[in-house]
Amino acid sequence: MVIIMDYEVNLARTLDCGQAFRWTSDENGLWSGIVGAESLSVSQDDLSPVRDNEFWSNYFDMGFDYPGAIEELSSTGEVMRKAAEFSSGIQILNQDPWEALCSFIISQNNNIKRIRLIITRLSKGGLFPSPEEILDIGVEGLRELGLGFRDRYVFDAALKVHQGDIDLEELKTMDVSSATERLKTIYGVGDKVASCALLYGFHRFECFPMDVWMKRVMADMFDGMDGKKLFGPLAGLAQQYLFFYARECFYKEGQHE
Template sequence: MKLHIPEYFDLPSTLESGQAHRWKYENGWYWGVVYGDLIKIRQTQSEVEILSSLRDPDNLKSLIQWYFRMDDNLDEIYKMIRKDDYISGAINRHCGLRILRQEPWECLSAFICSATSSISRIHKNMESMSDSLGESLVLDGHLRSTFPTPEQIVTAGESKLRELGLGFRAKYLHRAAIAIAEGGLDLGELRYIDYWDAKAKLMELSGIGPKIADCVLVFSLDKLEAFPIDRWVSRALEKFYFDDCIPSYQDTVVWAHDYFGCYAGYAQQYLFHDQRLGGLHVKGVSHRK
């Protein structure tokens, strides 16, 4: 199936910007499991071509538009967050990068795995759990697996997660799975409540701090004001905005809301991706505070 894409859409930047952790690139196609469906996708100038292991064309179109947030008006977003030369440079270098609307449980699991880890290790952890505990999917001779449900994680147990290489993160993922499987937290409901309230709910889970909560909120629950601050974002903020003296995490989030507005999460993702790739190099422009 072919689908016309919005004016601003960059598939490689979107899928390789550290927000999703189960995409693989092979022979011109990106392969990934999206909401339980094995997808292969590639971009031409004005459209994407997509194949699916499960969905008919109409459902596949809706899934792709939802997952890639094709409803986001990037022209409007750029106008709101383009506050200085630093963020402008990042936008120019990665124009078309979109925040994804991921499945919340898988997104939460990935960022639990991110604690004191690397992107490559997160990828490995997510694939190991899927291969061992998920359900098989096949498309064009490629075999992948769904990410395990909370119930499957609970059944597997913490010791199995440790066997799969999660280390100390196994305890926190297993506890989160129990809370969700038993109805203690409905991730989907967080989409419809205030950002700060949703963040507080996530942080009630053992091992979930403000950064992980913000990642889950912005990458799966439509809280585009969420502003996750990891080491890459911290470096950008210290270098270009705060003269090496960054405020507390919460104060910095409040600053980001004031400075970048309701799309602070988009600003964060451009700063993160650009800093990680070494692109932020503008000099001689006054810092903004």
């Protein structure tokens, strides 16, 4: 028996689940953001600006078969089925690779609120700075923007991209393990940041970022199993669902104790 679940993009979940850091909503549920040189305001009630525009349709990953993916992930067990159902509507955004890389470098040993704060300051309300602009800001300038000890990390990423040691276009064509190793040559980029950059900036769904939350999830809900092996080509999506489910339900106060 095939169970068809009704699927609808959930704008708030998609933009506020911790994969992107530059979207804000007003009290009426109007979401505004800037991607590259494009800006958009959109609401759950009217997603047509997304559906009818090639750029935004791609950004919101409208071409991917989420209902099918949910069905496939659900077959791995009841916990995953529940998490996918709870998180249904979250799309994995096709973010700018450079911005995603920087954003997740900044995310380390940091909280989401302050990650947003720093990225907003870096962007000065407009475009996210290019590698060259980061170099121009300089390590001291980055420190003044509140990056803390991550200033050197972002600077080194900018330097390596600028010099061509890291070729973002080439990364798109490389297999995941090679791309991971390449990204890890950046000072301050380890397995977790590399996998976030590849998942959110390069749409590599087999990446399974292991942060403190996902370590808890795999230990508590999956008997310490390897998420990458368990969820395979859809591991990244599974991770996003489980991350959201963990934070908003499973470990939330008053739930499951």
